[in-house]
Amino acid sequence: MQFFSVVERSELKDEEIIPAIIRNNMDYFTEHIKPKLLINKLHALGIIRDERMRHLRSMSYESEKNYEVLNIIRAASTDKYADFVRCLRETDQNMVADVAEKGGGELTLFLAQED
Numbered sequence: 001m002q003f004f005s006v007v008e009r010s011e012l013k014d015e016e017i018i019p020a021i022i023r024n025n026m027d028y029f030t031e032h033i034k035p036k037l038l039i040n041k042l043h044a045l046g047i048i049r050d051e052r053m054r055h056l057r058s059m060s061y062e063s064e065k066n067y068e069v070l071n072i073i074r075a076a077s078t079d080k081y082a083d084f085v086r087c088l089r090e091t092d093q094n095m096v097a098d099v100a101e102k103g104g105g106e107l108t109l110f111l112a113q114e115d
Helices: 013-023 028-031 035-044 050-058 060-072 078-090 094-102
Strands: none
Touching: 013 028, 013 094, 028 035, 028 060, 028 094, 035 050, 035 060, 035 078, 050 060, 060 078, 078 094
C-alpha cells in the first residue's frame, strides 16, 4: 500500500501550497515521475532553461533528474506549476498529476471477502 502526505489547504497561504505538496510527496514524485518526455515538454514551454536542460541531460539516474525538476517547479509560479501538471498528463503520468494537483492522500484498497 502506498501512502502520500495530505496537505490541509485551509491551513496554508496560496504561495505555500505548491512547495508543501512537493515537499510532502517528494519521495513519491522522485520514484514515480518518468522524466524523459516530461523534461522535453517543460523545456519547450520555457520552464526549464537551456543551461538546466544540459545539466539534466548529464545526469544518469531518473531519481536525480526528478529531484532537480521538482526543485525547478517548486520555485516556479503557480501558472508554471499548472503547466507542469498538464505536462504530466500529456506524458500519461495521470496518477502523479493527481497527486501534484490535489496534494496526495492515503490510497486504500478494499478487498471483498467471499462467503
